[in-house]
Amino acid sequence: MPLRVLLFAVPEKDEEAVAALLAEAGPWAAWRSREGGEVLYHVFLEGGQVEPVSDALQNRFGKALRLAVLPVEAVVPPPEEAKPPEEKPSPERVSREELYQELSEASEPGGVYLALVALATLVAAVGLVRGSAALVIGAMVIAPLLGPAMALALGSALGDLDLFRKAFRTLLLGVALASGLSLALGFFLPVDPSAPELAPRTRPGLEDVAVALAAGVAGALGFTTGAPAALVGVMVAVALLPPLTAAGLLSGAGYPEKAFGAVLLFAVNVASVNLAGVATFLLQRVRPRTFWEAERAARASRTALLLWGLSLALLAGLLYLAQRVLPGF
Incomplete structure (x- = not known):
């Protein structure tokens, strides 16, 4: 490391x-x-x-x-490879304080965050309408929702209500802005539900749950190991921003039944990303320092895993039912 x-x-x-x-x-x-x-x-x-x-x-x-x-950017001479320790090894991740500081700053609802959400939504909307995978990926690289999404999971794992509330407010603000902007763009852009980048997001399947779970694991591992945010951000953003933007575009263009599929996909992805994120932080042994804080964190993380797990199960059931009942879903 x-x-x-x-x-x-x-x-x-x-x-x-x-x-x-x-x-x-x-x-x-x-x-x-x-x-x-x-x-x-x-x-x-x-x-x-x-x-x-x-x-x-x-x-x-x-x-x-x-x-x-x-x-530390570099040292001379470079450090030698450490020998395997005889005792219990240290966790292969950055420190709890460093992780907390980074995600706390990334979930600040400032002007830069709102600007990035707006820019990413605009780029994603154009990419979805044109059927351009490159533009959609470009929007995902911006990854404005990455910070608050992972901070929400970290707040649950640590039992930190202040971080959880801040991350939830910031994520909700970003979702509202992206939804409103994409809805407005749907009135003016030539939205075709059969476009190659739009159609798959109106017909979600159970395989999308696996993608979102992988995104949550990748996001949590990326932050705990110090990987560049631009790399893991794409994985998390693929589960959040495109379906949210697609839902707004389709609603604004007058395709409510298609928009329902995109909204359902977004909800499934949010539950999956948070469930996987909390579980990954716990497996990485991210926990408070003191005993009484650890007890509180254990209760909070169990509650979060239960709630996100139940939410995902209900949404997956709704997704399965929609595939069986609704024609063309």
């Missing part, structure tokens, strides 16, 4: 305690300097080591600790 730098300061009297902690962690390198009765540390660790060391420091120093995690 890529290296990270832990930057923190402790009183000189605690230097021995920190030395013992770092000796156990085995960092790639550790630098220290003294100033004003404190020892300032620069500790280079693999991404999977950051969370255990950070937790140990917080347990030792509590709220008095001030710690920053910084990315």
